[in-house]
């Protein structure tokens with residue numbers, strides 16, 4: 001008699017299926033134009049089960065503008081870490097109004113977790129990984145939990161760590177879609193100009209990748225856009241794009 005599968009075995013089987021699905025979508029549709037990828041994903045592949053995640057940072061307007069062309073009611077998740085620049089929060093509200101987006105979901109860290117792990121609010125000064133876990137990774141896992149897939153605006157040119165970014169990728173039991181993965185800085189600039197999109201005001205001060213204010217600095221000419229993040233630390237990503245999120249999603253599914 002076959003042994004009854006344990007819950008963990010079922011999760012591993014499901015995740016292998018998702019990885020194959022993401023690889024298949026990437027092989028078949030990864031070459032399409034960003035607008036086509038968004039349209040087919042939102043209307044066909046993941047209809048009613050897809051969201052977008054946006055930081056409303058330096059490059060966020062393009063993806064949101066394209067999403068608004070396809071479906072203004074598509075849920076857009078914004079992680080309010082409690083450490084954003086005021087300019088980013090104002091920019092979020094202005095872009096939402098510009099594009100007529102109707103379903104912005106602001107996700108915040110759990111109060112009890114903050115009281116336990118970061119009671120003084122200064123954890124970023126001593127342990128950036130733990131701070132990102134409580135302010136970004138766990139909240140994002142909660143934010144995407146109702147969905148099968150989500151869009152991001154990540155691009156290969158943004159950092160060497162993103163040089164081989166696929167368009168469709170598996171994250172735990174869900175699929176993350178990066179429609180702009182293969183775009184260049186010129187593509188981005190041309191689209192912004194052609195559509196006269198509003199820019200995050202911090203870009204004018206040299207902030208080319210914008211996260212929380214304690215961990216973001218302006219970028220020097222010629223440096224990659226993300227070099228202003230966590231300056232002085234080996235850290236290059238907050239964890240929401242790495243295995244920390246996969247673990248949180250897996251834990252949430254157990």
Ligand code: SF4
Pocket residue numbers: 081083124127128129131132133135136211212213214215238
């Ligand atoms: S980017 Fe900095 S302040 Fe924001 S969650 Fe991570 S460590 Fe904390």
